[in-house]
Amino acid sequence: MAKETAAQRIERIKVEKDGLSVLADIYEYAKGNKEIEPEDIDRFKWYGLYTQNKNLQDEDDTTLYFMLRVKLEQGVINVEQLRCLSKISSDFGRSTADFTTRQDIQFHFIKVADLPEIFERLKSVGLSSVFAAGDVPRNIVTCPVSGIDQDEIYDTTFLVHEINNYLRGNPDFVNLPRKYKIGISGCGKHCMGHEIQDLSFTAVHTDDGVLFAVNVGGGLGSNKKIALHLGYVREKNVLDVVKTVTAVYRDHGLRKSRKKARLGHLIDEWGLEKFKAYTEEKLGFKFIDKPLFKATPYAQREHFGIHRSLIEGESYVGCAVNGGHIGADGLSDLADILEKHRATTIKATNTQNFIILDVPEQNTDKLAKDLLDINIEVNPSPFKARTLSCTGIKFCKFALVETKDEAIKLASYLEKRFPDFSENVSISLNGCPNSCAHPHIVDIGLSGIKFKDEEGNTVAGFEIILGGNLEGENSNFGLKTGIKILPKDIHRTFENIIEQYLGSERKGLTRFLKENMNNADFIASLQSV
Incomplete structure (x- = not known):
């Protein structure tokens, strides 16, 4: 009998037991009553867990440690959540904590025995690791200053919230061919990076009002492609396109090879015109044909510094975190600084940094000085x-x-x-x-x-x-x-x-x-x- 390929193995174990169902097993494993099955370790990804390298383990330490990624919808973390994440880091993750390029945060040295307590703590502050990894829709990336930026094209906050509500833990999409990345933004600087998303929606001013440019098939790694333009849709149709394209990918994605299983590979095989026509048939309407918009160069897609907010009396403050590493102390110190200066919320960015959303105007300079004391810069050098x-x-x-x-x-x-x-x-x-x-x-x-x-x-x-x-x-x-x-x-x-x-x-x-x-x-x- 021929040996199972990597793709065949993953497809088999997803059919035998879907990733969301492994939660009950995690709780049993946490009790220490049985050995962890190797195939369940793959399913752990559906809860944001990856096994980590053993480089930093003591020679006599046989513990199976994991990286845990927490999904931050729209990148949002409030003060209460910052304190919770800091405690999880210090209590269970040896004080590790890093921002990611999908507006998430992740920890290391996580033990299975601690997962029930960690999950409970996350739940208590409205956070979760569900669908932070695995063959599922990953965290939707979006502009971190949506709704408060003076120069934004469209406030997509509610739209992203609506789509998150649809995708969050959705059993219809628990088994996609591979990871699947969506971006939605109304940013005037195009900071979301629509070119490398599997599916993206970018707000654009047109002679027909604000429309959303739809791009598909972008990616890096094995699917290193610049996304292709399908056309435009109105805001009311964005969720319909998400539903349809995600279902098309689920049903027709190439599952025979893990290296050829992203949406871009399906579009390569079908051709863009066939993919577009099939999608339009499923949608029941055609994409709007308009000229492509002019995009901001990558190195200029940033929101650092102190800016007046659309909310009167408030400013938002863009901050650089060196290497994305913040740690338990950094999270705790940041919470203290926010409270001291009467701010409440940050949003992680897709460049491993963050924005403080709601700083009273009169407090911005003092806040920036306090941030510098913990090595977080409001006006960073180009290199940082x-x-x-x-x-x-x-x-x-x-x-x-x-x-x-x-x-x-x-x-x-x-x-x-x-x-x-x-x-x-x-x-x-x-x-x-x-x-x-x-x-x-x-x-x-x-x-x-x-x-x-x-x-x-x-x-x-x-x-x-x-x-x-x-x-x-x-x-x-x-x-x-x-x-x-x-x-x-x-x-x-x-x-x-x-x-x-x-x-x-x-x-x-x-x-x-x-x-x-x-x-x-x-x-x-x-x-x-």
Whole structure:
């Protein structure tokens, strides 16, 4: 009998017992009465749980530890929730806590025995880890300043809430072919990143009022594609499109290979016109045909600093968290600062940062000073503002190198080396060839890889990826340069790139890198580091 493929195994275990049903087993495992079945470990993902790397475990520690991802709908965390998350981190997660690129937060060193208490604490403050991972609709990404930004095109708060209500734990979508990512935004800066979502809706001013541009099939990793434009719909039809496209993906997605199971792969196989026509037939109406909108360049999609809110007397404050790492103390300190200055709520961003939504105008400067005392910056340097990092080898089984600490050290080094640099720059440190930290859409990306050094030894390091940018139809993925560096060479490599840019005509780092991605002399100069 032929050996089961990875895809066949996952499809079988999802049919035998769906991911949501594993909760009862989690509670039994927590009692310690029986061994955890390996196939249930896969199902744990439906509750935001992944096994983690054993690098930081003591040799005599045989505990099975997990990473736990908590789903933050619309990225929202209030003061009570901040305190709850801080206590979960300190009581059960060795004080770990990191913001993610889907407006979630995640912890490490979580033990199965503690999950019932953790789930109960989350529930008590209106939080959950359901559908934070697994072959399901993941957290909907959206603009963190929706409803309060002076320059927004449309307030999508209620719309996203309505769609979350439809998708949240929906048993109809408990078994999709693979993960499925939706984005909805009315942001004037297009911060949601519609180009890399499986399905996205972007509010656009048109001669027919505000319409939502619908894009499909975007993604990174094995589905590295810029999303394709289907057309426009009115706000009242957005939920209908979500329902229909999600059902089409569920029923027709390619399940024979895990690497070919994302929505973009189905669209590749069918062709966009067939996919569009089939979707329109199911919807019972056609997409509205309008010219494509002009998208903001990726490095300019940010909301840092102090801004007047649409709510009179209030400001919102965009904050940078170095490497997305905040920890238990950071969450607790942040809650204290919010209460001190009479603010109540933050929203996580898709760049591992956050916005404080409702600061009384007269308190903003003092709040910013207090945040700086806990290493959170309101006016961050370009290097700290947009430096993404994945979980890294400390906790991730797939990572080959450390990223989180390296990202923090890199941003600090570049700040000191180039204190007057004020242009937009986006950076990513990714611990393996996958794309959790989005290395292909930033100016300078590092992707973890193993290679032979000059002595012929196999070593772990990074491959340099240059010139990625999201900008609507002008988007492009970064180019793999073939240059491989050791972690000790990260600082000098970035220093070299910035120095060469400063010696150029300085028309923007994104443009400079795009123009030099295939420049042999430029590539050779990096190789010589």
